[in-house]
Amino acid sequence: MxxxxxxxxxxxxxxxxxxxxxxxxxxxxxxxxxxxxxxxxxxxxxxxxxxxxGHAPGYLGVFNEVSVATELARASAEKYEQIRYGGRAGFDRVGGLEVATTPGGMADLERRATLAVEAGVPVRVLAPEQAASAAPALVDPRRCTGGLLYPHDGTTRxxxxxxxxxxxxxxxxxxxxxxxxxxxxxxxxxxxxxxxxxxxxxxxxxxxxxxxxxxxxxxxxxxxxxxLTPVAHPYVYGPAHGKLRGNSAFVRWPEHHVYARDHGDRFGLGTYDHNPLAVDIAARATDAEQPWVAAEFDPAVTAALDLLPAVSRFDPERRLNGVFSMTPxxxxxxxxxxxxxxxxxxxxxxxxxxxxxxxxxxxxxxxxxxxxxxxxxxxxxxxxxxxxxxxxxxxxxxxxxxxxxx
Ligand SMILES: Cc1cc2nc3c(=O)[nH]c(=O)nc-3n(C[C@H](O)[C@H](O)[C@H](O)COP(=O)(O)OP(=O)(O)OC[C@H]3O[C@@H](n4cnc5c(N)ncnc54)[C@H](O)[C@@H]3O)c2cc1C
Structure with missing residues (x-):
């Protein structure tokens, strides 16, 4: 010393x-x-x-329309891929799937695909049946006009x-x-x-x-x-589905502001399709989880679950109102x-x-x-x-x- x-x-x-x-x-x-x-x-x-x-369900999408954000995500994914702790991997490159449900939605995905290629991010434009088969448990082929698959995306722990x-x-x-x-x-x-x-x-x-x-x-x-504005965000977990999977692509429906993933033993789904709620987080608050706001979140979650194939829809077993940060x-x-x-x-x-x-x-x-x-x-x-x-x-x-x- x-x-x-x-x-x-x-x-x-x-x-x-x-x-x-x-x-x-x-x-x-x-x-x-x-x-x-x-x-x-x-x-x-x-x-x-x-x-x-402690509450993030773990989506990592590499491509962002702002290049510095793409670069930070790419660098982060490379680091996470090297991490193992307690026998568990930090990152699974299961792919990220963006699904369109209308021709207009597909046109916007094609615009994003062009930008992603320019940014050097691998992406594949998929026909409806290809998109549905990239995550069959989560994508309803009757509500799919095509999609994009980002093979370098994945799920983090x-x-x-x-x-x-x-x-x-x-x-x-x-x-x-x-x-x-x-x-x-x-x-x-x-x-x-x-x-x-x-x-x-x-x-x-x-x-x-x-x-x-x-x-x-x-x-x-x-x-x-x-x-920085703390905002409330609903994410729900289904009951155990009895099949250990977890290697399916993470799915987003940008037109509906909804995303879902298979956590391996259960499905999870989040939605942004509600009135945004700023949270006045107390300096001494001891958790980023706050009480569920049923009036705003329940209708949004019900509508979001409707995007899944009928066999995969679930009654939420756990409802999480997790708070995260947003900027202007x-x-x-x-x-x-x-x-x-x-x-x-x-x-x-x-x-x-x-x-x-x-x-x-x-x-x-x-x-x-x-x-x-x-x-x-x-x-x-x-x-x-x-x-x-x-x-x-x-x-x-x-x-x-x-x-x-x-
Ligand atoms: C429901 C939900 C879904 C999300 N989904 C995703 C997703 O799919 N993909 C993604 O990339 N991100 C997602 N996020 C966002 C992501 O979780 C956060 O942006 C990220 O975890 C922030 O990390 P952090 O270390 O900055 O903050 P935090 O994890 O909040 O850590 C801040 C730490 O600071 C401590 N602290 C606070 N005040 C003090 C103080 N005065 N003195 C000392 N310590 C203090 C806290 O105890 C806390 O541990 C999600 C978040 C939520 C809630």
Whole structure:
């Protein structure tokens, strides 16, 4: 140990707030650099992921009409594919299937296929019978006018990935502190000096906010406005279907704002086809799961289930209202804050983008170039000067078309 109590050779102390998939990935990548002391403060317990990561059903679609998002997804998928933890894989490349139910819907898919090819993302245009047979348990051939198959897409296990990243970080020297909710970020002369919980201060040269839906509350303590809107989202699980499968493509019906997957032992389905609901998440809320909003969600789920073949429709056994983050342009908030040196933001990141984004932020923090192009488009300060109401309104307007921008 050196005189200040730090391990010898440590030149910089970094405190990450939040130990979901993003905070854990940041810790793992930071620890690959020499001379850094990395501490993760996590409000929740070690054995359960209380944030959005603990609730994500796991779709990873590589193609996005914004190229930086495609690049982050591609980089993340490559990392997830290498991960195994507790005998389970982090990612199964089962493919992603987009299904059209009208000729107009198919025309839009063909437009997307052209863009995907331009972005270097493999995609196949499918005739109706081919689309139905790519996921026969989930696609009703009578309501299918064709589809797109993205063979590089797949399903993630966010809990497996997060556990593996945490383990890798700890083995490389990171310290995870649980039940440690940050309630303050200390600064001196517009520079970060520490993060604080109710009982302790953690000196820091850099603080990274990776608190997901709690990010705005955390940044508000230093007067920073984060243009992030937590939204409620319904996802339902069916009863066990008795056949162990799980290798079928993940399915999306973009015209209906619905998606479904086979979890192996049961089906799951989510829908965006309801009035968007902003959630005023309390700074001390202990879970990203909130009470089910029956009046909004039940009709949407019933309509969504109707898209499945009759034999696969189910009575939901579990109804989840999971909260996740949205921004006014459907893109993450990644990079330094503009007026506090050493304060960084890694927010509004999907599982789809988490690892690629964490690696890119570590490169920014250590002054190294990134292979990801277009990161400036994700600058956290890009909505400066726009009112909070306008930002929320724009974020909510994009909710139904989650893969669109602005
Ligand atoms: C129902 C649902 C479906 C989804 N579907 C998909 C999908 O198919 N594909 C996809 O890519 N993504 C999906 N997502 C989104 C995805 O889950 C999230 O975007 C992602 O998990 C966010 O990770 P995170 O680490 O940023 O946040 P979180 O997982 O929320 O982690 C933030 C952590 O910060 C901690 N924290 C909060 N405040 C503090 C504080 N003050 N001090 C210390 N710690 C704090 C929390 O306890 C939490 O553990 C879905 C989400 C939900 C809810």
């Amino acid at each position: 050196g005189a200040s109590g730090e391990p010898v050779g440590v030149t910089r102390s970094i405190v990450i707030l939040g130990g979901g998939i993003v905070g854990s990935a940041l810790a793992a990548y930071l620890c690959e650099q020499g001379g850094l002391m990395v501490t993760v403060l996590e409000a929740g317990p070690p054995e359960r992921l209380i944030g959005s990561t 966010a809990d497996v990935i997060t556990a593996a990243l945490r383990e890798r970080a700890v083995e490389s020297g990171a310290r995870f502190v649980y039940a440690a909710r940050a309630i303050g970020i200390e600064t001196h002369a517009d520079r970060v000096t520490a993060a604080r919980t109710a009982t302790a201060a953690f000196p820091a040269d850099d603080v990274v906010v990776a608190c997901g839906i709690w990010g705005p509350a955390v940044l508000a303590v230093v007067g920073q406005i984060l243009p 342009d459907n893109l993450p908030l990644l990079g330094p804050t503009e007026d506090i040196a050493g304060l960084w933001v890694a927010e509004a990141l999907w599982v789809t983008h988490a690892c690629g984004a964490a690696r890119a932020l570590v490169q920014m923090m250590t002054d190294r170039p990134s292979e990801i192009r277009g990161l400036e488009r994700l600058r956290p300060g890009r909505f400066a000067g726009q009112s909070a109401e306008l930002c929320t309104e724009r974020a909510l307007r994009l909710y139904r078309d989650i893969y669109a921008t602005t």
